[in-house]
Structure formats: C-alpha cells, structure tokens
Amino acid sequence: MTVALLVNGRPYERSVESRRLLVDFLRHELQLHGTHVGCEQGVCGACTVLLDGEPVKSCLMLAPQAHGHSITTVEGLAGRGELHPVQQAFRDAHALQCGYCTPGFLLGAVALADRGVALEGAALREELAGNLCRCTGYQNIVEAVERYLRQAAAGRRDG
Amino acid sequence: MKPAPLEYLTALTVEEALAALARFDGNVRLLAGGQSLVPLLSMRLLRPMAVVDINRIPGLDRIVAADGVVRVGALARYSALEASPVIRERVPLLAKAIPFVGDRQIRNRGTLGGALCHADPAGEMALCAVTLGARLRIVGHSGLRELDAEAFFQGPYTTALEPNEMLETVEFPDGAGTEAVVVEHARRHGDFAVVSVAATGLRAPDGSWRWMRIGLGAVADRARYARRASEGLAGTRLQPADVTAAAARCLEEAGPTSDVRASAEYRRHLVPILVERALEDLARRR
Numbered sequence: 001m002t003v004a005l006l007v008n009g010r011p012y013e014r015s016v017e018s019r020r021l022l023v024d025f026l027r028h029e030l031q032l033h034g035t036h037v038g039c040e041q042g043v044c045g046a047c048t049v050l051l052d053g054e055p056v057k058s059c060l061m062l063a064p065q066a067h068g069h070s071i072t073t074v075e076g077l078a079g080r081g082e083l084h085p086v087q088q089a090f091r092d093a094h095a096l097q098c099g100y101c102t103p104g105f106l107l108g109a110v111a112l113a114d115r116g117v118a119l120e121g122a123a124l125r126e127e128l129a130g131n132l133c134r135c136t137g138y139q140n141i142v143e144a145v146e147r148y149l150r151q152a153a154a155g156r157r158d159g
Numbered sequence: 160m161k162p163a164p165l166e167y168l169t170a171l172t173v174e175e176a177l178a179a180l181a182r183f184d185g186n187v188r189l190l191a192g193g194q195s196l197v198p199l200l201s202m203r204l205l206r207p208m209a210v211v212d213i214n215r216i217p218g219l220d221r222i223v224a225a226d227g228v229v230r231v232g233a234l235a236r237y238s239a240l241e242a243s244p245v246i247r248e249r250v251p252l253l254a255k256a257i258p259f260v261g262d263r264q265i266r267n268r269g270t271l272g273g274a275l276c277h278a279d280p281a282g283e284m285a286l287c288a289v290t291l292g293a294r295l296r297i298v299g300h301s302g303l304r305e306l307d308a309e310a311f312f313q314g315p316y317t318t319a320l321e322p323n324e325m326l327e328t329v330e331f332p333d334g335a336g337t338e339a340v341v342v343e344h345a346r347r348h349g350d351f352a353v354v355s356v357a358a359t360g361l362r363a364p365d366g367s368w369r370w371m372r373i374g375l376g377a378v379a380d381r382a383r384y385a386r387r388a389s390e391g392l393a394g395t396r397l398q399p400a401d402v403t404a405a406a407a408r409c410l411e412e413a414g415p416t417s418d419v420r421a422s423a424e425y426r427r428h429l430v431p432i433l434v435e436r437a438l439e440d441l442a443r444r445r
Contacts, residue, residue, distance in 0.1 A: 001167065018167035021201070040160040041198040045264060054238070054267045060197045061268070064167045065190070065212060108263065129349050130262025 003067045007032065008076030016063050023047040025063035026073060034074035034103050038132075045131030048104035049073050055111045057130070074103035077110065086110055086148045095144035097135035104131045109145045113152035120146045162200035166209035170216060173298055176325055179211040181300065185322035189213050191234055191273035194265050219327070220270075224249050228294075229331045233272025241266065250331045252291055252339035252359045256283040259343050259355070272326045275311070278318050281352045281377035281420075283341070285312055289384045290357040290374030293331050299324035312381040337361045338444055342437045343376075344429055346420060352377045353421040354429040356409075358437040360392070367396050371441075373405065373434065378413035378426055385412045388434070397442035405438060406431035 004013040007030060014029045021040075026032045026049070038046035040059050047058040050072035058071075077084035083091065086109045096102045108128055112119060119127060124142060133141060170176035180187055190196060190210040199205040213219065219234035222243050229249050231240070237257050240246050247254045260266060260274075260283050274284035275295070287293070288308035295306045300323055311319050320326065339359040343352045355376035361369045371392035373385040388408035395401040415426035 017164065019162040019165050019200075021161065021197075024161070040201055042194060042265065045262070048264055051267075055264050056268050057264045059201070060194055060265075062162075062167060062190075062193070062197065062210070062212075064169075065193070065214065126258075127263050130264040 001064055003063050005066050005068065006070040008072055009070075018062065018064050020063040021059055022049070022061040022063050022066050022071075023058035025066075026058060026071070029063075032073050032075050036100055036103060038100070043132070044101070045104040045108070046101050048107050048131060050107050050111055053111065053114060055108045055130075072107065072110075074106055077106060084110075085151055086113070086145075089144045089148035089151070090141075093140045093144035093147060095136065095140040101131055101133045101135075105133070105141055105145070109148055112145070113149055116153070116156065118149045118153040120149075124149075160201045162197075163203055163206045165200070165207060167212065168209055169212045172216060173219070173325065173327060176211050176213050176216065177298065177300060177323065179209070180323045180325065183207070183209050187211060189276070189325060191276075192236060192269040193273075194261065194269040195273065195277045195279070213325075222246060224333060227333050229333055231271055231329045231331065233270065233275075233326045233328065235271050237261070237266035237269050237271075238263075240271065249333050249335045250287075250291070251334060251337060252341065252357055253284075253287050253331070255339050255341045256287050256357065259283050259341060259345075259349075259352070262349055271329060275308075275329065276318060276320060276326055278312055278314075278316050278381065279351070280315050280379065280381050281355065282382070283343075283352070283355060283357075283376065285382040286341075286355055286357050286374050286376035288329065289382045290359060290372050291331050291334070292372070292384070293329050295326055296328040296330065297324050298327045303327075305330075309384060314380045334359065334361075338441050340437045340440045342433045342440070344433060351420060354378055354415075354426050354433055356430075356433040356437045358434075358441060360441060367394055368392060368441075369394075371397075371405075373409060373437070375409060375413050375430065375434075377420075378415040378430060380414075380416075383412060385409045385434075387412060392438075397438055402435050402438045402442070406434040409434045 036046040038044035042060045049058045186208045188207045190212045219232045221232045293308045343355040357374040360371035375383045388405040415423045417423045
C-alpha cells in the first residue's frame with residue numbers, strides 16, 4: 001500500500017507491505033539509517049522518532065499508520081555541517097560512547113525542549129526512562145540534557 | 160522479528176470499524192495505540208489476517224465530565240489522561256496509576272481502551288477500572304451494551320468482548336473530592352507489576368471514611384476488586400487495627416500464581432505489605 005508522509009520536513013511517498021514497521025520503513029525504504037533498531041519490542045528506545053513532535057517508538061508502529069503524519073528523525077536535527085544544540089551538549093558532556101542509543105535520547109530531549117519544560121534530576125530521569133543506554137551509566141546523558149534544556153529555556157527568554 | 164503478512168485497514172467511523180471486524184470473522188484485531196499489539200505481531204504470538212486502525216476515528220479520545228460520571232473515549236492516550244485536569248480532579252486514581260505505565264514514548268501512543276481490551280492481569284488500567292467500578296460501553300452490530308469492569312475481564316488477556324464488538328467508552332464515577340493511591344512493586348522501574356494495589360475513598364468531615372475501595376493487580380488471573388476488605392473499612396478512620404484487618408482480608412481475596420516475574424509465595428508476602436502502605440498513605444492525608 002502507498003504511504004505518503006513528511007520526514008524531516010521533506011515529503012516522501014513509497015509503496016510498502018502493510019506489515020512494514022515504521023523503523024524498517026525509515027531505514028530500508030528511505031535510507032535514513034540514523035534511527036536504530038534495538039530490541040524490536042518497545043523496550044530500549046533506540047528507534048525513538050518524533051511523530052507530529054511527540055516521541056514514539058518506531059518499532060511499535062506499522063508504517064501505514066504514519067501516512068499523512070510528520071516524522072522527525074536524528075537526520076533532521078543538524079544543519080549544514082553544524083551540530084544541533086542538543087548534539088553539541090551531548091558532545092560537550094561526553095554523553096555517548098558507542099552511540100547506538102544516542103539518536104533516541106536526542107529526539108526525546110528535543111521534544112522536552114519543544115514542550116518548554118526545563119526538567120532536571122529525578123523528573124528528567126523519569127522522562128528519559130524509555131531510553132536504555134548500556135555504556136554511559138546515564139550520568140553524562142542526564143547532564144547533557146539538563147544543559148541543553150537550560151540553554152533552550154534561556155533562548156526562549158532572550159528571543 | 161517482523162509481523163507476518165497482514166491486511167491493514169483504516170476505519171474513519173465506529174461503523175466502518177465494526178464492518179471491517181465482521182469481514183474477517185474474528186481473525187482480525189483492532190489497532191489502537193499498538194504498544195502491546197505490535198510486539199505481539201512482531202513476535203508472531205498473534206497472526207491475524209488483518210488489523211483495523213481506529214486511530215483516525217474522530218472524537219474517540221474525548222474526556223468529558225457530565226451527569227455524575229467521567230466518560231473517557233477508548234482511544235484516549237495515557238499522555239492525554241496524564242495532562243487532563245478533569246482526570247486529575249475527578250478520577251484521581253487513574254491519574255495516580257498512569258506514571259506506573261510504560262514510559263514517555265509508550266504513554267504517547269498507548270490508549271485506555273487498548274489496555275483494557277488487552278486485559279493483562281498486571282495492567283494498571285484494568286486495576287483502576289475494577290477498583291472504581293467503571294462501566295464499559297461496547298458497540299456491536301446488534302447495538303450498544305454496557306458491562307461492569309468486573310464482568311468485562313474474564314481471565315488473562317481475555318475479555319467479554321465478542322469478536323465483532325468494540326469498546327467505545329469507559330465511564331468512571333465522578334470522584335471529585337476522593338483520595339486515591341497506587342502502590343506497586345516491580346522488578347525494575349517501569350516494568351510490569353509483581354503486585355499492585357489501588358485504593359480510593361471519600362472522607363467525611365469528621366475524619367472517618369464514608370467508603371473505601373481497594374483493588375489488587377497481578378495476584379489473580381485478572382485485576383480484582385477486594386470487596387470484603389473494602390466494605391469492612393466503611394465508617395472507620397483507618398486506625399492501625401482497621402488497616403491490619405483489611406490487609407489480611409485482601410490476602411484472602413488474592414489468588415496469586417507463580418510466573419516469570421515472581422513466585423506465588425512472594426506475591427502472598429507482598430499483598431498485605433502493599434495494602435498497608437496504601438492505606439497508611441491515605442490515613443496520613445489531611
């Protein structure tokens with residue numbers, strides 16, 4: 001069946017089997033390999049994308065469900081050769097090692113900033129609990145997201 | 160891990176959804192949030208001929224307080240319930256339970272109706288529905304029928320829904336002014352409950368409790384309303400002796416089994432402890 005949707009602001013239309021998972025659609029049909037496949041059962045959060053601005057797990061949706069919707073993947077974050085502020089914050093805080101879980105965390109953080117919430121500590125950890133990382137021990141990830149959310153909030157005040 | 164071939168249909172109205180269900184004669188699933196259904200498809204524990212996507216039916220996610228009840232559409236998502244002032248003020252037990260469900264991404268997609276129809280014995284939504292005595296509005300070809308939550312759940316992952324029926328609305332009693340608490344033990348943060356306890360009641364101006372309702376999750380083949388324990392607390396002040404007696408009654412009303420998460424013995428150990436914690440929490444409130 002035909003799926004037409006926006007990904008990172010760009011329209012795509014592809015014919016797919018209706019059993020196609022959204023994450024596989026993004027990777028195989030659109031060649032957007034930044035969205036990672038981890039557990040394939042909705043536990044690890046590596047496949048997190050934004051669906052109309054809200055973080056969802058793309059292994060828990062069939063591609064046809066995204067028809068007519070807007071998806072943001074990690075490829076939609078950085079501008080031309082320039083890191084997105086959330087990516088810069090992860091770099092500055094040493095918030096990644098192998099990088100496999102990183103795209104999911106980045107998109108979750110962007111959604112928090114878009115909602116205008118400057119969370120920290122336990123409340124922030126609760127919001128990020130749908131993403132698992134096996135390398136970092138989370139300390140630096142939380143630190144990076146706190147920094148990014150503070151920056152984003154300051155940006156809103158100034159701008 | 161990919162779903163087996165299936166047909167994908169989109170329903171734009173409840174009538175279209177019912178017609179699609181009838182077409183596949185039971186070998187079909189409604190797709191709401193999909194947070195339990197899609198993994199079951201991927202693991203091929205379910206291989207329906209078709210799924211019917213009901214996410215595009217307008218108005219099926221409404222949350223409305225009227226006539227002494229709060230009506231919640233089957234498609235209302237956890238995140239919407241979490242953000243709803245109506246739920247916070249009038250169905251406080253549900254508001255307390257939602258943080259125990261999944262994580263942010265799951266709550267952005269998962270729906271109340273989907274959780275009830277999935278009927279996981281450890282599910283928090285089923286626990287709230289039986290604890291609150293919710294009424295479920297079910298639509299089918301022969302029209303509309305209503306069922307009490309306790310009659311809806313028939314066993315693990317089993318409900319009273321006929322193959323050609325669909326859950327449309329969940330009706331909670333308006334609980335404005337009630338107190339509520341959910342206590343849960345899980346192996347990991349956000350994991351399925353080993354035992355969960357819900358308690359909600361209304362306090363009289365003199366400090367006694369007009370009524371109290373206690374529900375037990377993951378201790379039987381379905382969520383259970385602890386009737387005798389609850390009725391025994393009406394008119395009390397939740398003094399330590401009342402709490403101990405209710406906890407003992409809850410244990411009598413629980414019938415836990417062993418599974419991958421915990422042994423029956425461990426669950427029996429937990430039931431009175433968690434009931435006491437829940438009731439002590441309520442007793443401390445001013």
